[in-house]
Amino acid sequence: EAQVTQNPRYLITVTGKKLTVTCSQNMNHEYMSWYRQDPGLGLRQIYYSMNVEVTDKGDVPEGYKVSRKEKRNFPLILESPSPNQTSLYFCASRSRGLGTEAFFGQGTRLTVV
Amino acid sequence: AQRVTQPEKLLSVFKGAPVELKCNYSYSGSPELFWYVQYSRQRLQLLLRHISRESIKGFTADLNKGETSFHLKKPFAQEEDSAMYYCALNSGTYKYIFGTGTRLKVLA
Numbered sequence: 001e002a003q004v005t006q007n008p009r010y011l012i013t014v015t016g017k018k019l020t021v022t023c024s025q026n027m028n029h030e031y032m033s034w035y036r037q038d039p040g041l042g043l044r045q046i047y048y049s050m051n052v053e054v055t056d057k058g059d060v061p062e063g064y065k066v067s068r069k070e071k072r073n074f075p076l077i078l079e080s081p082s083p084n085q086t087s088l089y090f091c092a093s094r095s096r097g098l099g100t101e102a103f104f105g106q107g108t109r110l111t112v113v
Numbered sequence: 114a115q116r117v118t119q120p121e122k123l124l125s126v127f128k129g130a131p132v133e134l135k136c137n138y139s140y141s142g143s144p145e146l147f148w149y150v151q152y153s154r155q156r157l158q159l160l161l162r163h164i165s166r167e168s169i170k171g172f173t174a175d176l177n178k179g180e181t182s183f184h185l186k187k188p189f190a191q192e193e194d195s196a197m198y199y200c201a202l203n204s205g206t207y208k209y210i211f212g213t214g215t216r217l218k219v220l221a
Binding site: 004031033035040041042043044045048050090092098099100101102104105106107 | 147156158159199212
C-alpha cells in the first residue's frame with residue numbers, strides 16, 4: 001500500500017531534550033515536506049526537500065533541522081525543543097512536477113513541557 | 114506575495130442544505146489549485162484538483178481567474194461531510210501553500 005509513515009504518533013518531551021520525528025514514504029517520490037498545523041494558522045511549511053541531499057527552508061524553519069540521505073526518509077530534528085514547538089506535525093511527499101498530489105502521513109502530536 | 118485565503122474558520126449548515134467553502138488566492142502566474150480534506154483524527158487527503166474538473170463525493174470547485182477564487186461547493190450537505198477543508202495552491206514545482214482551513218459542521 002502506498003503511504004507515508006511517521007513515527008511516533010504522540011510525543012511528550014521536556015524543553016531542551018533533542019528529538020527526531022521520522023518520516024518514510026514508499027512511493028519513490030522526489031519531493032518531501034514537513035508542516036506544522038496550529039489552530040487558526042492552518043498548515044505551515046517547515047522544510048522541504050526536492051531530492052536526496054537537497055533541502056531548503058520553508059516558512060517557519062527556526063528551531064528545526066532536516067536531512068535527506070535516502071530518497072524514502074526525511075526525518076525532522078528538534079535539537080533543543082521549546083514549548084512554542086508544541087504542535088501537530090505532518091510529513092508529506094509527492095512526485096516531481098506541477099500539480100501533483102501530496103500524500104500525507106498520519107501526523108505526530110508533539111507536546112514540549 | 115503568494116497567498117491562499119479561506120475567510121471562514123467555521124461553517125455550520127444543516128443536512129441537505131447547500132455548502133460553499135470559499136477560497137481566494139493571490140498568485141501572478143497560472144496556479145494549480147487543490148482542495149484537501151481532513152476527517153476527524155485522520156490524515157489530510159486530496160479531495161479534488163482544478164485540472165481534473167471532476168466531482169468527488171458530490172463536491173465541485175471551479176477556478177475563476179478573474180476573481181482569483183476556487184470555491185468548493187456541494188448542493189446537498191451530508192453529515193459525513195463534516196471535516197476540516199484546506200484550499201492549497203501549487204506555485205512553481207516545489208511550493209505548496211495552504212490556507213488556514215475551514216471547519217465544516219453539518220448539523221442533523
